[in-house]
Amino acid sequence: MSTTSAPAVGSAQFGVVGLGVMGQNLALNVSDHGQVVSVWNLEADWVTKFLTQHSDRKMTGSGDLKEFVQSLARPRRILMMIMAGNPVDQMLDKLAPLLEPGDIVIDGGNSFFKDTQRREAAYRTKNLNFFGMGVSGGEEGARFGPSLMPGGDEASYEHLKPTLEAIAAKTDYGACVTYVGPNGAGHFVKMVHNGIEYGDMQLIAEAYDLLRKALGLGAKEIAAIFEEWNKGKLESYLIEITSHVLQVDDPETGKPLVDMILDKAGQKGTGKWTQQIALDLAVPIPTIGAALDARVLSSMKDERVAASKKLGAPSRQYSGDKKEFINAVQDALYASKVCSYAQGMSLIRAGSKEWNWNVNLREMARIWTGGCIIRARLLADIMHAFDRDANVANLLVESEFTSRVLESEKNWRSVVQTAAGLGIPTPAFSSSLAYFDSYRSMQLPQNLTQAQRDFFGAHTYQRADRPDAGFVHTDWIKLVKK
Numbered sequence: 461m462s463t464t465s466a467p468a469v470g471s472a473q474f475g476v477v478g479l480g481v482m483g484q485n486l487a488l489n490v491s492d493h494g495q496v497v498s499v500w501n502l503e504a505d506w507v508t509k510f511l512t513q514h515s516d517r518k519m520t521g522s523g524d525l526k527e528f529v530q531s532l533a534r535p536r537r538i539l540m541m542i543m544a545g546n547p548v549d550q551m552l553d554k555l556a557p558l559l560e561p562g563d564i565v566i567d568g569g570n571s572f573f574k575d576t577q578r579r580e581a582a583y584r585t586k587n588l589n590f591f592g593m594g595v596s597g598g599e600e601g602a603r604f605g606p607s608l609m610p611g612g613d614e615a616s617y618e619h620l621k622p623t624l625e626a627i628a629a630k631t632d633y634g635a636c637v638t639y640v641g642p643n644g645a646g647h648f649v650k651m652v653h654n655g656i657e658y659g660d661m662q663l664i665a666e667a668y669d670l671l672r673k674a675l676g677l678g679a680k681e682i683a684a685i686f687e688e689w690n691k692g693k694l695e696s697y698l699i700e701i702t703s704h705v706l707q708v709d710d711p712e713t714g715k716p717l718v719d720m721i722l723d724k725a726g727q728k729g730t731g732k733w734t735q736q737i738a739l740d741l742a743v744p745i746p747t748i749g750a751a752l753d754a755r756v757l758s759s760m761k762d763e764r765v766a767a768s769k770k771l772g773a774p775s776r777q778y779s780g781d782k783k784e785f786i787n788a789v790q791d792a793l794y795a796s797k798v799c800s801y802a803q804g805m806s807l808i809r810a811g812s813k814e815w816n817w818n819v820n821l822r823e824m825a826r827i828w829t830g831g832c833i834i835r836a837r838l839l840a841d842i843m844h845a846f847d848r849d850a851n852v853a854n855l856l857v858e859s860e861f862t863s864r865v866l867e868s869e870k871n872w873r874s875v876v877q878t879a880a881g882l883g884i885p886t887p888a889f890s891s892s893l894a895y896f897d898s899y900r901s902m903q904l905p906q907n908l909t910q911a912q913r914d915f916f917g918a919h920t921y922q923r924a925d926r927p928d929a930g931f932v933h934t935d936w937i938k939l940v941k942k
């Protein structure tokens with residue numbers, strides 16, 4: 461039974477620090493699987509309230525951090541679900557003197573992976589184990605089965621594996637958790653997951669925008685289309701909830717609730733980190749970048765309203781066959797999603813190489829098939845693609861995806877052209893198509909870029925007829941004068 465009195469030493473098998481919604485739900489999830497859970501929160505009354513609400517469970521806790529730590533069996537396993545940033549460092553500093561060699565602390569928040577690397581190194585000097593673990597699935601996932609991305613010491617993971625596999629989401633491909641790699645690998649993969657999520661959500665928003673502006677469809681009509689799409693190749697959690705969102709009416713006005721929501725999207729930072737690291741690692745992720753830009757532009761509401769009065773807008777009437785256009789948008793959405801996932805997987809591979817993590821891309825696709833926000837039928841296809849060729853350079857050149865994207869190309873290109881003609885912004889669709897066209901281009905115009913750089917800055921270039929001969933410089937002004 462739950463107790464708020466001083467818990468017995470070593471009486472609990474798993475500890476949770478932080479009783480916000482995610483922390484509470486994960487504690488209950490662990491408890492569901494037969495483990496005694498001990499909890500702690502900065503506000504001690506939260507502990508009392510939580511244990512009182514769940515007095516029928518084998519849980520314990522304390523408002524005293526030392527008592528909380530002592531309540532855990534060795535090696536201690538403590539999951540922190542607290543705000544990222546300084547609070548994590550402060551909590552780790554408080555815990556360290558109370559722990560013993562071999563104990564394990566997990567940060568389950570959305571921390572920046574380089575902070576995780578620093579924290580893991582600091583704990584290692586104390587013979588303590590620190591894990592950075594991505595947790596995806598929101599409140600429901602935390603309660604009933606999230607996708608988990610733990611990174612830390614591989615040997616210590618064996619002490620976490622039974623619990624994490626028990627609480628993770630389950631699919632036909634197993635528990636949605638795996639050992640990702642050392643130090644910051646788990647939080648890096650979660651960061652990229654969120655970047656893909658940004659791209660996915662923007663692509664869906666653009667599909668919705670095309671259907672309402674080009675075809676003049678209402679929210680419920682679009683909901684029916686998304687519901688149908690969710691039965692095929694686009695089947696996913698985000699497509700499913702989009703259909704549900706579009707069916708809800710506003711209790712105040714009776715209009716579709718989505719139409720009453722201000723078009724200003726927020727962001728919490730992981731998408732921005734993804735873009736920044738991609739630039740550092742020289743990995744192009746234009747679909748994800750376009751999604752970030754779209755959110756930033758959406759935040760400029762007043763400026764956009766003023767601009768619309770000055771600049772106007774072209775006609776937005778589509779004169780073609782509606783059914784054909786709906787099918788074309790479906791194909792464009794699918795092909796663009798493949799590009800977004802291809803970019804994300806390429807970034808994970810680059811990060812793994814840079815920091816020697818040895819991340820298994822097939823496993824990343826597998827653990828995302830359930831529990832997480834981007835779970836989709838597409839991820840099972842990606843998993844099988846890596847089964848066929850674990851070292852494929854890019855998903856676009858994997859045989860199955862090559863054929864599927866090429867089958868979608870005509871409609872994809874038609875949708876982007878139509879959107880441009882009607883003045884409907886589709887930055888993620890357009891960026892995805894440009895990525896596809898650029899990636900498959902044998903010749904790009906950067907020969908001219910290199911010539912310009914060499915002209916004004918003597919940055920040198922390689923000759924196309926003998927690229928292995930090294931870099932050369934041309935005195936362009938002298939040659940032009942001739």
